[in-house]
Amino acid sequence: MGSQTGIIVQNSLQALLKDETFLPNLQGETREQAFASLAAILSTPNHVHKSFLRIPLENGKVVRIPAYRIQHNNTLGPYKGGIRFHELVNEDEVTNLAALMTLKNALHEVPFGGGKGGVVINPREFTEKELLLICKKYVQYFSDILGPDKDIPAPDVGTGDREMDWMTAEYKTIRPGQPYRGSFTGKSVVNGGSLGRREATGKGVYFTFRYLLSDFIKEQKSWLTDNGNQFAKTALECANRPLKIAVQGFGNVGSVAALEAYRCTHLQSNIVAVSDRNVTLYNSEGLNIPALIDATVKNQYDLPTTEEQLAQFNIKADILNREEVLYLNIDVLILAALEDQIRKDNVDKVKAKVIVEGANAPVTGDADRILNENGVIIIPDILANAGGVIVSYFEWLQGRETQFYSEEEVFKLLYEKMTNTMSTILPQYFGDPFSLRENCYIHAVMKLSTIINRQGKL
Numbered sequence: 001m002g003s004q005t006g007i008i009v010q011n012s013l014q015a016l017l018k019d020e021t022f023l024p025n026l027q028g029e030t031r032e033q034a035f036a037s038l039a040a041i042l043s044t045p046n047h048v049h050k051s052f053l054r055i056p057l058e059n060g061k062v063v064r065i066p067a068y069r070i071q072h073n074n075t076l077g078p079y080k081g082g083i084r085f086h087e088l089v090n091e092d093e094v095t096n097l098a099a100l101m102t103l104k105n106a107l108h109e110v111p112f113g114g115g116k117g118g119v120v121i122n123p124r125e126f127t128e129k130e131l132l133l134i135c136k137k138y139v140q141y142f143s144d145i146l147g148p149d150k151d152i153p154a155p156d157v158g159t160g161d162r163e164m165d166w167m168t169a170e171y172k173t174i175r176p177g178q179p180y181r182g183s184f185t186g187k188s189v190v191n192g193g194s195l196g197r198r199e200a201t202g203k204g205v206y207f208t209f210r211y212l213l214s215d216f217i218k219e220q221k222s223w224l225t226d227n228g229n230q231f232a233k234t235a236l237e238c239a240n241r242p243l244k245i246a247v248q249g250f251g252n253v254g255s256v257a258a259l260e261a262y263r264c265t266h267l268q269s270n271i272v273a274v275s276d277r278n279v280t281l282y283n284s285e286g287l288n289i290p291a292l293i294d295a296t297v298k299n300q301y302d303l304p305t306t307e308e309q310l311a312q313f314n315i316k317a318d319i320l321n322r323e324e325v326l327y328l329n330i331d332v333l334i335l336a337a338l339e340d341q342i343r344k345d346n347v348d349k350v351k352a353k354v355i356v357e358g359a360n361a362p363v364t365g366d367a368d369r370i371l372n373e374n375g376v377i378i379i380p381d382i383l384a385n386a387g388g389v390i391v392s393y394f395e396w397l398q399g400r401e402t403q404f405y406s407e408e409e410v411f412k413l414l415y416e417k418m419t420n421t422m423s424t425i426l427p428q429y430f431g432d433p434f435s436l437r438e439n440c441y442i443h444a445v446m447k448l449s450t451i452i453n454r455q456g457k458l
């Protein structure tokens with residue numbers, strides 16, 4: 001498991017070990033041993049699967065591409081997690097992402113375990129035919145360990161509904177006559193996907209932020225004013241003024257979160273910057289997000305990078321470097337690109353008072369500590385970006401029932417689940433010295449430990 005996730009899991013267990021009201025059946029030496037055993041279970045994956053996919057390219061060359069499926073923990077149900085296509089995919093990264101899935105599902109009471117997949121390619125360098133072959137080979141190589149009750153992949157960076165449709169078809173071919181609809185989630189709606197799945201993560205990301213700064217503050221204002229810690233002070237300050245928001249990453253998660261912010265009537269805010277792998281676009285008066293989404297759809301999912309392109313799409317913005325989105329004078333920064341974006345070496349330049357982790361692990365452990373010491377509210381990945389896996393769960397259920405929910409029902413269920421988690425975690429966060437991330441981890445580790453104990457595995 002990656003160091004930050006591993007350290008916070010260990011710290012959560014240390015805190016729980018001292019709390020004798022938790023698992024009171026375990027006492028003395030037995031308690032120490034049981035917690036050591038929990039630490040071992042939760043900080044190592046159950047299985048690491050690696051293969052080299054043999055792919056004949058259209059130019060006649062044959063390549064062998066490293067591919068992973070890592071199954072971290074299945075205490076709560078079948079392994080569940082996306083498949084990433086990216087040139088920087090490696091075993092440590094996939095293991096860490098799989099562990100985050102275990103914790104995320106436990107936190108939000110989703111009956112799945114944690115897994116993750118990865119293929120070491122830049123998908124932009126492959127033709128459609130080659131990508132189809134890569135998807136088919138991935139399923140062929142890993143078919144024994146995948147399945148609706150074993151391990152259910154979904155899209156991640158570099159993959160989407162097209163890849164999930166291809167993989168589901170291959171799974172169905174390999175396992176004729178067996179249930180296949182629940183083998184992959186994030187499929188296209190015509191092919192058994194759920195309405196609302198594409199938008200679910202971005203909507204959930206924005207919802208956590210909106211819930212914290214609007215709904216929760218309205219309900220708890222006097223308690224927060226009288227009893228709250230330094231994070232409550234930050235929240236109350238932010239809730240009282242128009243907010244400047246910036247979004248890093250303008251793909252599936254970032255663009256939907258930006259659109260939600262743009263349309264939101266609960267908070268007064270302006271999206272002053274968005275960025276992607278090439279560029280930051282900035283407008284102190286606020287960007288036209290629908291026009292930017294339209295531009296990216298017509299520009300191979302990249303933001304405009306030149307004055308000509310901006311004029312073509314009638315967008316008013318200054319063109320800045322890709323990294324500048326992180327250092328602007330703003331209130332809220334939504335991170336929806338990749339991991340390790342805010343680190344020890346650049347954290348001092350970050351001015352946002354609220355950071356929302358749409359991406360997985362975009363803030364390193366060192367940076368996280370410094371930001372928390374400064375009273376910055378960080379809504380962590382396992383809390384903020386769970387919308388995708390929650391609606392994946394609804395897709396899996398719909399596949400089993402062959403009954404389909406309306407988009408309205410999907411979002412209602414999504415917000416109910418996220419509200420439930422937020423309303424459990426936030427009162428503790430604003431009243432104790434732990435960061436929001438630590439509170440979420442403690443809650444998830446408590447849930448997993450209780451069940452592992454009940455199952456007699458300690």
Ligand code: NAD
Pocket residue numbers: 155156157158201248249250251252253254275276277278322336337338339358359360385386388389
């Ligand atoms: P995506 O591929 O659709 O979009 C990624 C975006 O980030 C693109 O706009 C890309 O140009 C941009 N980007 C890449 N490198 C960048 C850099 N160095 N600086 C700034 N921008 C950069 O991916 P996505 O599905 O939106 O996922 C984004 C993040 O959210 C990932 O960390 C992913 O693991 C996480 N996540 C996604 C989902 C989901 O349902 N899609 C669910 C949970 C978590």
